[in-house]
Amino acid sequence: MKTTASYLRVIGFIILAFFLLELIIDSGDQWAIVKYPIIWAVLGMLFFFAIALEIIVAALQRVLFDGLTGEAQERYLLAEKMREDNRFGWFKRKYKEMLDAKPVAKEQEIVLDHNYDGIRELDNNLPPWWVYMFYATIIFAAVYLVRYHIFDGTNQTEEYEIEIAQAKAEVDEYKKNNKDLIDANTVELLTDAGDIEAGKSIYIANCVACHKDSGGGGIGPNLTDDYWILGGGIKNIFHTISEGGRAGKGMIAWKTDLKPSEMAQVASYVMTLHGTNPVDAKEPEGDIWVDENAPVDNVDVKVIDSTTIKIEMTNDPVIDDIQAEGK
Numbered sequence: 115m116k117t118t119a120s121y122l123r124v125i126g127f128i129i130l131a132f133f134l135l136e137l138i139i140d141s142g143d144q145w146a147i148v149k150y151p152i153i154w155a156v157l158g159m160l161f162f163f164a165i166a167l168e169i170i171v172a173a174l175q176r177v178l179f180d181g182l183t184g185e186a187q188e189r190y191l192l193a194e195k196m197r198e199d200n201r202f203g204w205f206k207r208k209y210k211e212m213l214d215a216k217p218v219a220k221e222q223e224i225v226l227d228h229n230y231d232g233i234r235e236l237d238n239n240l241p242p243w244w245v246y247m248f249y250a251t252i253i254f255a256a257v258y259l260v261r262y263h264i265f266d267g268t269n270q271t272e273e274y275e276i277e278i279a280q281a282k283a284e285v286d287e288y289k290k291n292n293k294d295l296i297d298a299n300t301v302e303l304l305t306d307a308g309d310i311e312a313g314k315s316i317y318i319a320n321c322v323a324c325h326k327d328s329g330g331g332g333i334g335p336n337l338t339d340d341y342w343i344l345g346g347g348i349k350n351i352f353h354t355i356s357e358g359g360r361a362g363k364g365m366i367a368w369k370t371d372l373k374p375s376e377m378a379q380v381a382s383y384v385m386t387l388h389g390t391n392p393v394d395a396k397e398p399e400g401d402i403w404v405d406e407n408a409p410v411d412n413v414d415v416k417v418i419d420s421t422t423i424k425i426e427m428t429n430d431p432v433i434d435d436i437q438a439e440g441k
């Protein structure tokens with residue numbers, strides 16, 4: 115028993131020393147013991163010191179004990195035993211108190227006179243730990259009631275909404291700082307004047323040779339009409355700029371020259387050219403492009419006979435006035 119206590123003391127001491135060292139030595143994000151391996155040596159030394167101390171104390175005790183008279187030795191042993199028994203006395207007492215159980219020997223005092231086929235009932239006190247917890251729930255309920263039903267505490271729905279709003283703000287912030295994370299699937303039309311301006315400069319520097327200042331088209335197709343060879347809308351345009359046109363047509367993949375953020379800017383600028391109808395515009399090439407996600411413009415319901423109707427839904431081109439004017 116005594117040796118176990120010694121072991122525990124030594125181990126406890128080393129653990130304590132370890133955490134103390136970690137606490138006082140500034141090692142940044144790293145564990146101090148990783149950054150300064152010398153700590154291993156320090157701990158090792160402390161370990162031997164602790165063992166030595168334990169041995170010395172034990173030896174001293176032995177010597178003192180041997181020096182006592184027989185009667186004194188007995189008294190000493192008795193005192194030791196009392197100390198041992200009283201260890202954790204407070205916890206033991208509290209534990210008993212919280213259970214408040216009648217010892218089996220005294221159960222006669224609380225047995226009720228109910229008797230069901232020999233099964234009898236004890237009238238035990240409610241265990242205090244249970245009673246205190248019950249009181250705690252009452253206090254909790256009162257505080258809860260006042261906080262959430264009398265004063266306007268945030269309820270679950272509000273907490274949820276606050277967290278969503280916060281997360282959204284964080285995502286926006288993140289996107290703002292990481293503009294180059296976008297690709298053709300995630301790109302969104304930029305409407306910020308600064309972005310459009312930047313897109314315009316990129317366009318003038320790289321694209322006018324083939325698409326003209328106005329976007330009316332030259333070597334490359336007209337970018338202002340409803341007709342697109344490779345698809346309209348911000349995602350397709352971004353994709354075309356990033357990956358280039360069909361092989362051999364002259365539109366290279368710009369992803370090696372432009373950053374994703376820049377391609378998003380120039381794609382957004384190209385979108386602003388749409389519908390400008392420049393005088394020198396090239397003939398339309400490709401197909402009319404309709405945004406599938408755009409709201410349906412016309413719903414036509416035709417009654418064919420008393421049991422059948424026909425519903426026609428049409429999506430007009432992205433900008434329908436050009437179409438209308440042309441016709």
Ligand code: HEC
Binds near residue numbers: 334
């Ligand atoms: C060397 C000439 C040339 C340059 C420079 C050029 N393009 Fe093109 N571009 C073309 C050609 C040719 C096509 C048609 C590709 C095809 O038919 O596959 C095209 C197609 C496109 C399309 C698709 C049009 C459609 O109808 O689907 C977009 C959008 C476009 N270019 C944007 C740009 C942008 C933005 C730049 C500048 C960063 C640029 N281009 C630079 C020649 C060029």
